[in-house]
Amino acid sequence: MDHLESYRGKKVIVLGLAKSGVQVAKVLHKLGALVTVNDRKEKEECSEASELEALGICVIYGGHPDDLIHEGVSLVVKNPGIPYSVPPVQKAIELDIEVVTEVEIAYYLCKAPIIGITGSNGKTTTTTWVGNILEAAGLSPIVAGNIGTPLCEAALEASEDNWMVVELSSFQLKGTQQFRPRIGCLLNVAETHLDYHGGMEDYVSSKANMFVNQTAEDIAILNWDDPYCRSLVPYVKATILPISMSEELVEGVYVSPPFIVNTEDTLSRHIVYRDRQGITHQIISVAEIGIPGRFNVENALAACAIAIAAGVEIHQLSGPLASFRGVEHRLEYVKHSKKVAYYNNSKATNSKATTMALTSFNNPIVLIAGGLDRGSDYMELLGVFSERVKAVVLLGETKEKIAKVAELAGLKKISLVDTDEDAATTLILAVKEAEAFAEEGDTVLLSPACASWDMFASYEERGRIFKEAVHNLK
Numbered sequence: 094m095d096h097l098e099s100y101r102g103k104k105v106i107v108l109g110l111a112k113s114g115v116q117v118a119k120v121l122h123k124l125g126a127l128v129t130v131n132d133r134k135e136k137e138e139c140s141e142a143s144e145l146e147a148l149g150i151c152v153i154y155g156g157h158p159d160d161l162i163h164e165g166v167s168l169v170v171k172n173p174g175i176p177y178s179v180p181p182v183q184k185a186i187e188l189d190i191e192v193v194t195e196v197e198i199a200y201y202l203c204k205a206p207i208i209g210i211t212g213s214n215g216k217t218t219t220t221t222w223v224g225n226i227l228e229a230a231g232l233s234p235i236v237a238g239n240i241g242t243p244l245c246e247a248a249l250e251a252s253e254d255n256w257m258v259v260e261l262s263s264f265q266l267k268g269t270q271q272f273r274p275r276i277g278c279l280l281n282v283a284e285t286h287l288d289y290h291g292g293m294e295d296y297v298s299s300k301a302n303m304f305v306n307q308t309a310e311d312i313a314i315l316n317w318d319d320p321y322c323r324s325l326v327p328y329v330k331a332t333i334l335p336i337s338m339s340e341e342l343v344e345g346v347y348v349s350p351p352f353i354v355n356t357e358d359t360l361s362r363h364i365v366y367r368d369r370q371g372i373t374h375q376i377i378s379v380a381e382i383g384i385p386g387r388f389n390v391e392n393a394l395a396a397c398a399i400a401i402a403a404g405v406e407i408h409q410l411s412g413p414l415a416s417f418r419g420v421e422h423r424l425e426y427v428k429h430s431k432k433v434a435y436y437n438n439s440k441a442t443n444s445k446a447t448t449m450a451l452t453s454f455n456n457p458i459v460l461i462a463g464g465l466d467r468g469s470d471y472m473e474l475l476g477v478f479s480e481r482v483k484a485v486v487l488l489g490e491t492k493e494k495i496a497k498v499a500e501l502a503g504l505k506k507i508s509l510v511d512t513d514e515d516a517a518t519t520l521i522l523a524v525k526e527a528e529a530f531a532e533e534g535d536t537v538l539l540s541p542a543c544a545s546w547d548m549f550a551s552y553e554e555r556g557r558i559f560k561e562a563v564h565n566l567k
Contacts, residue, residue, distance in 0.1 A: 097201050101125035104165050108157075108181060109172025110134070113195045115141045116245040117170050120198065122150050126168075129153060131161055131181070157181045166190050170198060173264035176289055194268030196261065199244035201271075205235065205251035208399055209272075209303050211261045212280025212316075214446045215392045218384075219280060220260040221420050222396040226413040227256055230405045234258045239265065256403055264289065267299035273306035276402045277331065278314040280395055282321035283445035288467045297321055307331035312402040314395060317342065334402060336394040338387070344369055346398040348379060348390060364390070364397060364414075366407060374407045376414070383417040386424055386453030422556040424450055427563045432533040435563045438540040439556030444473040447542035451481045457535045458482050459506075459527045461520075461559070463489035464543025471498045471542060478502035484530035486510060486523045490547045506530050516548035517558050524562040537563075 097120075105126040107118045114130060122128045122145075129151045132139055142152040153161070162169065162184040169185045169192045177183070177192075185192050200207070210220045217240050224236035237247035238259035251257050259274070263286055266272075279300055290296040304313050304325065313331040316322045318339050326333065335345040338352045349365045362379040382393050397410055419425060427435040434456075441447045442464070451458060460482050471491070475498055478485075484506030485499045492509045499507050508526045512519050527537045539559045541552075549555040 097121070097124050097198065100168060103127065103167040104129070105168045105170065106131060106161060106166055106181070106185075107170045108132075108179075109175050110139050110141045110152075111172060112141070113243040113245065114170075114172055115145060116243045117195050117198055118145055118150055119148065120202065120245050120249070121170070122148055129161075131157060133157065162188065162190065164188055168193070170195065171268065173262060173268065177267075191270070192268065193270060194265050195244055196238075196259075196265045197269050197272055199248040200269070200273070202245060203248035203251050203257055204253050205248075205255040205257040206253075206275035207257045207259060207273075208276045208278070208403065209259050209261050209274035210278045210280070210395070210399070211263070211266060211300055211303055212278075213283035213285050213443060214441075214449065215280045215388060215395070216260045216262075217440065218389065218420050218423050219278070219392045219395050219399075220258055222392060222413070222417055223399050224258050225417055226396060226400045226405060226410060227258065227403060229413045230400070230409045232256055232403060232405065236260075261303065263296055263299040266302040267295075269302050271306060272302070273308075273311070274303065276312045276314065276399055277303040277307060278395055278399055279303060279316065279319075279322050279325070280391070281316050281319045281445075283443050284469065284473075285443035285445075285467075297324075301325055301328065304329045304331060314398045314402065316391070316395070317345070317347075318391075334398050336391070336398050338391055338394070342367060343371075346376075346394045346401070348394070349373075352387070352390075364393060366397065366401060376407060377411040381411070381415050383415050384419040384424065386449065388449035388453070389419075389424070422552060424453060425556070425560075427560050430528070430563065430566045431531075433528070433531040434536045436536060436538045436540075437556045437559050437563075438538060439545070439552045439559060441540040441542060442544045442552060444469060444471055444542045447540040448474060448477045450538060450540040451477045454481065454536050454538070457532075459484045459486065459530045459535055459537045461486045461488075461523050461527050461537070461539045462495055462541045462543070463487040463492040464541045464545055464555075465547040466490035466494070467544065469494075471495050474498050474542065475502050478504060483535070484508070484527070486526045486530070488519055488523050488548070489541070489543060491543050495542065519548065520555065520558050521562040521565075524559065524566070528566060 107130045136154040227234035311331040317335040317337040337347040364376045422439040425437040479502040488510040545555045
């Protein structure tokens with residue numbers, strides 16, 4: 094992509110409204126581009142459009158016209174969730190028109206150094222945690238991207254005195270070309286979003302775009318325990334700072350002693366940082382971390398590595414690590430009812446995320462799961478079902494698939510919530526089914542292992558309905 098100023102007087106198509114589309118359109122319009130915004134929703138569903146039309150920006154509703162993309166178009170900025178298979182994107186690619194996401198535009202706007210955080214699981218928790226640590230250290234972070242403020246809007250507000258802390262999805266990163274974060278972090282890679290990417294190769298390649306333009310002056314933080322992350326090492330030009338749960342590193346942030354044996358014992362374990370001189374600095378006891386779950390130890394390792402790379406002193410890390418209480422819909426404690434604990438983990442949209450959540454509890458679990466069918470067989474859940482789960486309550490498109498795994502795991506208490514009611518009522522019934530299975534000392538966990546879109550507008554909606562249903566239990 095040329096500098097944004099070069100699009101003055103040229104035709105730019107923004108595909109998809111939402112917050113990010115509106116902000117991108119406003120930025121490009123202000124820079125003098127001839128912007129047209131297109132959304133497949135009808136006008137009455139696009140409340141955001143009135144603001145753009147008031148500025149004189151053309152908005153086309155109700156589908157993608159055949160003549161939307163033509164040789165006179167210089168740039169297409171698409172909403173990250175729009176597949177590359179849709180006709181306007183395909184036509185742009187055929188005509189060799191540049192297709193990017195908001196991230197690329199924001200990169201050119203942003204004066205602050207960027208911290209980019211991606212991964213199949215843990216992005217939001219780690220991004221929020223990093224923001225808290227940098228804030229406590231006085232480094233003026235702005236947290237944006239996939240959470241909170243649209244990246245373009247945040248980029249306009251940023252100065253050289255800030256750190257831009259950005260959660261990035263594979264969808265967003267796939268649409269980048271020159272994007273270069275000062276610090277880039279890949280937490281982990283799991284089999285997910287394959288309906289969008291078409292396979293793991295494209296998914297991993299999209300995640301790897303985080304590091305493509307980095308140089309030796311930049312820092313790449315990689316999970317040494319994840320084979321996909323580690324496979325990128327030969328291609329990364331940045332200085333690598335690894336993290337590990339299971340290996341004592343020559344340099345990096347890791348758990349000591351490693352999680353190889355006695356994995357439930359956290360009292361004797363610490364997060365430590367070994368610097369380039371080989372000096373080991375103890376940061377915090379694993380038992381003192383503010384949120385439960387072994388996977389949150391991994392998130393804490395990443396947050397420490399990012400903060401250290403950004404210049405935070407070692408002694409400034411322990412306070413924010415201990416005081417952090419997590420993010421909504423990520424292993425979020427809801428309440429106790431009849432001495433049963435209820436947790437909302439609606440953000441678990443793949444099997445790995447659900448596996449990680451299930452291993453966070455030592456008491457018997459009644460699991461509520463199921464959702465959008467993306468083609469997975471869910472066999473990854475077999476072992477953890479056998480070890481941790483006493484009953485499952487299943488709903489959505491994948492309920493039969495997950496039920497088969499539960500049967501193979503030897504579970505006898507399996508309930509498929511089959512109803513003609515709306516999505517909210519179905520989930521409320523699932524909560525009541527789970528309550529009936531649960532006994533004193535058990536945990537009821539919503540951790541779907543699936544996206545929400547077969548029934549709900551978002552995982553947030555799913556999680557909030559679950560919490561309301563739990564609070565309404567008698």
